[in-house]
Amino acid sequence: MAENLKECRVPCKATTDELESLCRSEGVTCKELGVSKTNLTEYEVEYLCNYKRVVPVGKLKDGTTPPPQELYMVKWRGFPESRNTWEPRKNLKCVALLSQFYEDLMLELQRQRRRSVPRRLDPATASYMVQRAKLRKRLQRWECELTALNLQRGGGRISVQNHVDLVGPPRSFTYINDYKVGDGISLTEVALGCECTDCHGKPVNGCCAGASQHRFAYNEQGQVRLRPGMPIYECNKRCRCGPDCLNRVVQRGIRHSLCIFRTDNGRGWGVRAMERIRKNSFVMEYVGEIITTEEAERRGHIYDKEGATYLFDLDYVDDEYTVDAAHYGNISHFVNHSCDPNLQVYNVFIDNLDERLPRIAFFATRSIKAGEELTFDYKMQIDPMDAESTKMDSNFSVTGLPGSPKKRMRMECKCGVESCRKYLF
Incomplete structure (x- = not known):
C-alpha cells in the first residue's frame, strides 16, 4: 500500500511565501524554498507598509532641535508580518522599493485630493499601501508565468x-x-x-x-x-x-x-x-x-x-x-x-x-x-x-451580431474615438 503512495500529490493550502516565513521563524532550512543555514538570518526588504515622520527627543549639542526622522514599516522577506519593524531611512538600501512606495502613495493622495505627504499615514491609507504591495507581488508572479509561456515559443x-x-x-x-x-x-x-x-x-x-x-x-x-x-x-x-x-x-x-x-x-x-x-x-x-x-x-x-x-x-x-x-x-x-x-x-x-x-x-x-x-x-x-x-461571411466577428441567429444584449462602447458607434453590437 505504501508503495502506491510514493507518487501521491496533494495541493498545499499555504503559499510558498507562508512556508518560507514558517521555516525562518522556526529556524528550519529548506532547499526547495531557498532557506539555507547561510541565509537563515538574512534580512531583505520585501515591501514597505507604512510611513511616519517623528521628531527625536532632546536637542543637538549646539542646542538646536534635530530634524524630523523618516521611519518606514518594513515587511521582511521570508518572515511573517508579526516580525515587521520600523526602520529609519538611512537603514534602507532598497532604492527601487522606496521609489515604488512613494509612487503608490502619491497616486493614493492624489485620489484623496491631498497635496502633501502627511506626517503619518492614517489607517485606511496605510492599509491601502499594504494591499498595493501585495497586489504587485501577485502581478509580478503572473507576469513571470506569462513571459515564460511566451518565451517557450521564442x-x-x-x-x-x-x-x-x-x-x-x-x-x-x-x-x-x-x-x-x-x-x-x-x-x-x-x-x-x-x-x-x-x-x-x-x-x-x-x-x-x-x-x-x-x-x-x-x-x-x-x-x-x-x-x-x-x-x-x-x-x-x-x-x-x-x-x-x-x-x-x-x-x-x-x-x-x-x-x-x-x-x-x-x-x-x-x-x-x-x-x-x-x-x-x-x-x-x-x-x-x-x-x-x-x-x-x-x-x-x-x-x-x-x-x-x-x-x-x-x-x-x-x-x-x-x-x-x-x-x-x-x-x-x-x-x-x-x-x-x-x-x-x-x-x-x-x-x-x-x-x-x-x-x-x-x-x-x-x-x-x-x-x-x-x-x-x-x-x-x-x-x-x-x-x-466572398467566402468570408460579412458578419465575421464575435458571436451574436445582427444577422446571426444568436441574439445578444446591447453593450455600450467606451472606445472614445470620434467615429464611435456607441454600442459594441
Whole structure:
C-alpha cells in the first residue's frame, strides 16, 4: 500500500511565501524554498507598509532641535508580518522599493485630493499601501508565468501593470498558446506538405498557398500583403522547408513585447505595445477553447449577464464552431474593442486545412507606436464587393451580431474615438 503512495500529490493550502516565513521563524532550512543555514538570518526588504515622520527627543549639542526622522514599516522577506519593524531611512538600501512606495502613495493622495505627504499615514491609507504591495507581488508572479509561456515559443516579454485599482490576475483564466479543443470536436492534421527548398524565391507549384489556389501571403519582411478576407496558407509540419521559412509567421507566435494593463475608464484590462510594430505585421492569435455554436449560444447568455464577451465565431465558410477565450486563452483575451482599431483579423491555415476551423490572426492595420493600446473591431466587416473575399461571411466577428441567429444584449462602447458607434453590437 505504501508503495502506491510514493507518487501521491496533494495541493498545499499555504503559499510558498507562508512556508518560507514558517521555516525562518522556526529556524528550519529548506532547499526547495531557498532557506539555507547561510541565509537563515538574512534580512531583505520585501515591501514597505507604512510611513511616519517623528521628531527625536532632546536637542543637538549646539542646542538646536534635530530634524524630523523618516521611519518606514518594513515587511521582511521570508518572515511573517508579526516580525515587521520600523526602520529609519538611512537603514534602507532598497532604492527601487522606496521609489515604488512613494509612487503608490502619491497616486493614493492624489485620489484623496491631498497635496502633501502627511506626517503619518492614517489607517485606511496605510492599509491601502499594504494591499498595493501585495497586489504587485501577485502581478509580478503572473507576469513571470506569462513571459515564460511566451518565451517557450521564442516570443517577446509580457509585462503586467495596474496603477488604477486593486484588481489582481483573473482567477478563472488559464493562459494557453494554442487552441484547446472542446468535447466532440477533432482537428484533422494535414497529410502533405510542400517540396520547396525556397518557398519565397522558388516555390514549387505555388508552395502551400498555390496548392490551395491562393496567393503567397507575406513579403520578405513577414508583413501580410493580402487584403482582409483572403485566407493565409502557411507551410506546415510536413513541408520540406525549415523553421526560418518566410511562409511561417503566425506559427512562430507572439514576437513583440506587450503589456497587459488596467484601463482607467471602466474597460477592465487592456493590452498595449511596448515597442513599435510595423504596419501589416503579425501581432497575435485569438486563442481559446473551440466549442460548437450550440454551446456558444448557451455560454453567451451567461457572459451577457457578466457584461463581457469572449466568443469569436469561426464562420469562414460555415457557422459551426466558435472560439471561447473566457477561461482559456492567450493575451488576446485582454484586447479591447475600438470602432477605429489598429488590428485586423485574417483566417490562417497551417496544420489543419478544415475550412470550418481556421486560426484567427491579428495583423497591424497601421504603424503602432510603443505605448499605444492594441484594439480590434468586434463588428468587423469585409467588403461584400470583393469577389476574392466572398467566402468570408460579412458578419465575421464575435458571436451574436445582427444577422446571426444568436441574439445578444446591447453593450455600450467606451472606445472614445470620434467615429464611435456607441454600442459594441
